[in-house]
Amino acid sequence: MKFFSYLKRGKNSLRSNKQAAQLLQDKISKDLNYNLTIIEKLFTKTPDLIIRRFYLNQTGQPAALVYIEGLTDKLAINEHILYPLMHEDNFGKNTGEPAAAIGRTKKAVLWNDIVNYLLMGYSVLLIDGRESAVLYDTQGWPQRAIEEPQTESTIKGAHQGFIETSKQNIALIRRYIPNRELKMKEFIVGRRSKTLVTMLYLADVAHPEVLKEMEKRIQRLDVDSIINTGELAEFIEDNSFSIFPQFQISERPDAVASHILQGRCALVVDVSPGVLVGPMTFTSFFQTVDDYSTRWISASFLRSLRFLSLFIALFLPSLYIAQVSFHYELLPLNLIMSVGESRVKVPLPPIVEAFMMEIFLEMLRESGLRLPTPIGQAVGIVGGIVIGQAAVQAGIVSNIMVIVVSLTAIASFIIPSMDMSAAIRLLRFPIMVLSALLGMLGIVLGMMAIIAHIISLESLKTPYGAPFAPLKVSDFRDTIIRFPLWSIDKRPFTARPVQRKKLNWKGKNKKSK
Amino acid sequence: MMKYPGNQITLIQYIFIITGTQVGIGILTLPRLVAEGAGTDGWISILLGWLLAVTASLVIIQVMRKNPTDTLFTILRKYFGRWLGGAVSLAWILYAAFAVLTVIYSFINIINTWLLPETRSYIIMFFFAYPIYLVAAHGIRVVGRYSEFIFFFTFWMPVLLSIPVREGKFVYLLPLLKEGIQPVLMTAKSTILSFLGFELAMIWYPFLRNKKAAAKGIIIANTISLVVFLHVTLVCFVYFSPDEITNYIWPTLNIVKPIQIPFLERFEIMFLSFYLFVISTTVIPYLFTSVYGTSLVFGLKGHQNPLRIFLVVLIILTYFLSVEYKQVEALSQWWGNIGFVYAYIFPVLLLIYSFIFSRLKGRKKL
Numbered sequence: 067m068k069f070f071s072y073l074k075r076g077k078n079s080l081r082s083n084k085q086a087a088q089l090l091q092d093k094i095s096k097d098l099n100y101n102l103t104i105i106e107k108l109f110t111k112t113p114d115l116i117i118r119r120f121y122l123n124q125t126g127q128p129a130a131l132v133y134i135e136g137l138t139d140k141l142a143i144n145e146h147i148l149y150p151l152m153h154e155d156n157f158g159k160n161t162g163e164p165a166a167a168i169g170r171t172k173k174a175v176l177w178n179d180i181v182n183y184l185l186m187g188y189s190v191l192l193i194d195g196r197e198s199a200v201l202y203d204t205q206g207w208p209q210r211a212i213e214e215p216q217t218e219s220t221i222k223g224a225h226q227g228f229i230e231t232s233k234q235n236i237a238l239i240r241r242y243i244p245n246r247e248l249k250m251k252e253f254i255v256g257r258r259s260k261t262l263v264t265m266l267y268l269a270d271v272a273h274p275e276v277l278k279e280m281e282k283r284i285q286r287l288d289v290d291s292i293i294n295t296g297e298l299a300e301f302i303e304d305n306s307f308s309i310f311p312q313f314q315i316s317e318r319p320d321a322v323a324s325h326i327l328q329g330r331c332a333l334v335v336d337v338s339p340g341v342l343v344g345p346m347t348f349t350s351f352f353q354t355v356d357d358y359s360t361r362w363i364s365a366s367f368l369r370s371l372r373f374l375s376l377f378i379a380l381f382l383p384s385l386y387i388a389q390v391s392f393h394y395e396l397l398p399l400n401l402i403m404s405v406g407e408s409r410v411k412v413p414l415p416p417i418v419e420a421f422m423m424e425i426f427l428e429m430l431r432e433s434g435l436r437l438p439t440p441i442g443q444a445v446g447i448v449g450g451i452v453i454g455q456a457a458v459q460a461g462i463v464s465n466i467m468v469i470v471v472s473l474t475a476i477a478s479f480i481i482p483s484m485d486m487s488a489a490i491r492l493l494r495f496p497i498m499v500l501s502a503l504l505g506m507l508g509i510v511l512g513m514m515a516i517i518a519h520i521i522s523l524e525s526l527k528t529p530y531g532a533p534f535a536p537l538k539v540s541d542f543r544d545t546i547i548r549f550p551l552w553s554i555d556k557r558p559f560t561a562r563p564v565q566r567k568k569l570n571w572k573g574k575n576k577k578s579k
Numbered sequence: 580m581m582k583y584p585g586n587q588i589t590l591i592q593y594i595f596i597i598t599g600t601q602v603g604i605g606i607l608t609l610p611r612l613v614a615e616g617a618g619t620d621g622w623i624s625i626l627l628g629w630l631l632a633v634t635a636s637l638v639i640i641q642v643m644r645k646n647p648t649d650t651l652f653t654i655l656r657k658y659f660g661r662w663l664g665g666a667v668s669l670a671w672i673l674y675a676a677f678a679v680l681t682v683i684y685s686f687i688n689i690i691n692t693w694l695l696p697e698t699r700s701y702i703i704m705f706f707f708a709y710p711i712y713l714v715a716a717h718g719i720r721v722v723g724r725y726s727e728f729i730f731f732f733t734f735w736m737p738v739l740l741s742i743p744v745r746e747g748k749f750v751y752l753l754p755l756l757k758e759g760i761q762p763v764l765m766t767a768k769s770t771i772l773s774f775l776g777f778e779l780a781m782i783w784y785p786f787l788r789n790k791k792a793a794a795k796g797i798i799i800a801n802t803i804s805l806v807v808f809l810h811v812t813l814v815c816f817v818y819f820s821p822d823e824i825t826n827y828i829w830p831t832l833n834i835v836k837p838i839q840i841p842f843l844e845r846f847e848i849m850f851l852s853f854y855l856f857v858i859s860t861t862v863i864p865y866l867f868t869s870v871y872g873t874s875l876v877f878g879l880k881g882h883q884n885p886l887r888i889f890l891v892v893l894i895i896l897t898y899f900l901s902v903e904y905k906q907v908e909a910l911s912q913w914w915g916n917i918g919f920v921y922a923y924i925f926p927v928l929l930l931i932y933s934f935i936f937s938r939l940k941g942r943k944k945l
Contacts, residue, residue, distance in 0.1 A: 127820070148784070180749065217828070386791055395848075396844060397842065397844055398841070398843075398844045398850075399844075412739075428693065433763065500706065504695065504698060505695060506848050506849065506857065507851075508692070508693065508706065509852070510853055511709075511710065511851040514710040514856060515709050517725075517728065517729075518710040518713035518714045518725065521714070521721055521724045522713055522714065522716075522721045529724065535724035535727050535728035536589065536592065536724050536727065537591060537728075537731075539729055
């Protein structure tokens with residue numbers, strides 16, 4: 067055992083985790099050298115841990131600055147901590163504290179705090195003869211610049227997206243809501259990852275029950291790590307056996323800000339660019355921020371188009387199967403002739419034909435997704451045109467089937483939310499099976515099961531099927547059709563806001579005399 | 580007072596649960612049934628049937644008002660004690676189960692006649708069981724939401740039925756009361772089956788949030804059903820000649836046949852498939868009543884287990900027992916007769932008993 071531990075943790079390491087855990091509960095000692103050996107013991111085999119010993123310029127006491135290279139801002143450490151302490155005499159006149167020029171400083175006594183902050187990118191100043199350490203916020207790690215999120219691009223909206231640091235993300239949201247009522251609550255999730263999760267909400271709008279429920283669910287979590295917002299969503303959602311997403315995960319600060327303004331609450335996860343928003347409803351996955359920046363008539367048209375495409379993406383292949391294998395009399399004669407002609411050469415039953423093509427399409431989509439853009443496009447051309455055309459000429463699938471498949475694909479791409487679009491693409495397979503078994507009745511049975519499921523689903527104890535079931539007429543101003551903004555004077559019921567009214571409009575834009 | 584916190588239904592849901600229960604299989608045969616009895620004056624019988632249903636509904640509300648937090652099953656226990664109350668409750672559970680069975684068998688029969696002649700009924704039942712389980716398992720609130728949604732979702736169906744009126748002859752309706760008032764009165768009896776469903780208000784009442792509006796709500800519910808029934812019946816009467824109509828078993832489905840859309844030749848396939856939604860709002864309330872009652876009478880923790888057992892039994896039953904149209908008709912006739920006792924006579928008796936009961940109790944207190 068000891069030998070393995072030696073191999074894994076290094077020569078000077080503590081014997082076991084238990085010993086380390088005990089040590090972490092202790093306070094630091096007055097003796098600088100003792101403290102540094104403990105740090106060295108705790109961090110064996112950690113070459114990126116830097117311990118800089120020096121003497122304070124003013125008093126001549128030995129001191130040491132400890133930090134992790136890479137997690138910290140080198141410039142800040144060198145110029146604002148080390149330089150003043152080593153070469154200047156400004157050792158706090160009134161406080162007696164070492165006065166480094168860093169905004170956020172903390173004091174720590176316990177080893178546990180020191181280790182945690184060290185790992186978060188703080189620098190630790192230890193001075194001989196003092197029983198407390200000073201922590202400087204010198205966080206600075208490699209991060210990407212703010213750019214437009216690829217999955218949620220907009221035409222007219224803001225072109226900023228979240229990045230992987232929660233402080234920056236919160237600042238991005240705050241830019242939209244400079245309001246004192248924007249409150250935050252911080253949680254540390256994950257035993258090992260210690261991910262900082264921040265809950266944002268408007269204190270005078272959000273429903274306390276929703277907030278309490280969210281809080282309860284986060285606090286209940288006892289997991290090893292949270293790497294991505296999607297993981298968090300899966301742990302805290304109401305029904306994890308549902309195919310539908312119950313939270314929206316967005317990379318757009320403007321979208322998140324508008325959700326918060328409606329009364330929803332948002333979770334910013336420190337290491338992930340996705341911000342989780344809840345409670346959501348089924349219909350809210352068919353809305354985008356762009357809807358509010360385009361003219362309301364065209365926005366309404368686009369929204370109805372999305373709902374239409376929902377039906378096409380779900381039911382078109384199954385309608386084809388039902389029509390071909392059960393209800394050939396459903397279509398008028400001329401239409402049925404052209405469908406029949408294209409199927410004459412096809413030896414496969416319609417369900418096999420449809421399944422083959424739909425699965426092929428999913429493969430095509432998935433393979434294009436992971437490849438660099440130029441190759442991805444090439445895959446699209448090879449797959450779509452060459453194979454589609456060739457399959458028809460070879461007589462494996464019918465022309466109509468190719469049309470049906472491409473229509474469903476286009477329809478499923480219209481749905482703005484990736485999660486929802488994935489759910490719908492997957493749902494059409496069981497409906498295809500049903501329609502192969504029972505024809506039109508099977509489609510209706512599938513539809514009924516989907517409706518029953520959506521209606522019985524809840525997101526943070528808020529009905530997922532609203533505003534349709536339960537019916538909330540006032541919310542229809544902003545569901546399928548977006549009314550002019552001045553008429554949407556109330557926050558949606560589905561966000562369960564405490565304060566419903568959001569604007570006063572007295573029709574002032576008319577010509578005034 | 581809050582006996583069922585978080586499990587309440589709104590007035591709209593209450594109305595649509597009742598309407599949804601009423602508009603079910605009855606409407607498919609109603610035009611023929613009233614035409615057989617009273618010719619083209621049959622629509623007046625529907626009005627009379629509505630009057631009867633509203634009266635019975637108001638009696639029910641009167642009974643329920645005395646026990647605002649109790650469902651039918653707890654009232655029965657309160658009034659008749661554990662054993663007798665339990666027996667009557669059991670009778671109600673069986674009645675609701677019988678209703679479920681009748682509706683499902685009728686629908687499967689129609690599907691086998693019109694849509695899928697080869698498909699075995701248990702396959703349909705198997706796939707139908709899943710959605711109704713999803714709704715019924717989540718309790719009264721989801722049942723309410725479902726009925727509410729389906730009402731609007733299927734709203735186009737009766738509206739669409741007015742298309743054939745273009746080719747109808749309104750002369751068929753004249754003269755009014757050509758054979759006197761007697762047959763019209765007698766025919767009111769055959770509308771009973773169609774209006775059945777309001778009796779379940781005895782289950783919904785305690786869950787209703789705004790109890791003051793219960794009477795208003797149940798009248799609205801009955802009236803919506805009446806409008807649908809009258810609409811369908813009148814369209815049938817106008818479109819078919821008075822002699823022709825009695826030849827069709829399901830005139831309401833025959834009326835869909837002439838409807839044609841440029842890209843849909845046989846519209847009744849769509850119509851009949853979507854009719855499953857209408858059927859589901861009849862099946863689910865009865866199913867829920869039956870399993871919820873079971874859980875109350877036998878003191879079970881939730882109604883999910885009886886629900887599962889019931890649905891499995893239904894699937895097995897449809898596997899072994901398939902019925903002909905004659906038997907389906909017999910089933911619905913029985914249902915009409917039994918339903919008359921349960922929905923019309925029982926509430927009156929219960930109301931009278933409740934007067935006696937409160938008298939007795941008052942005396943005991945003195």
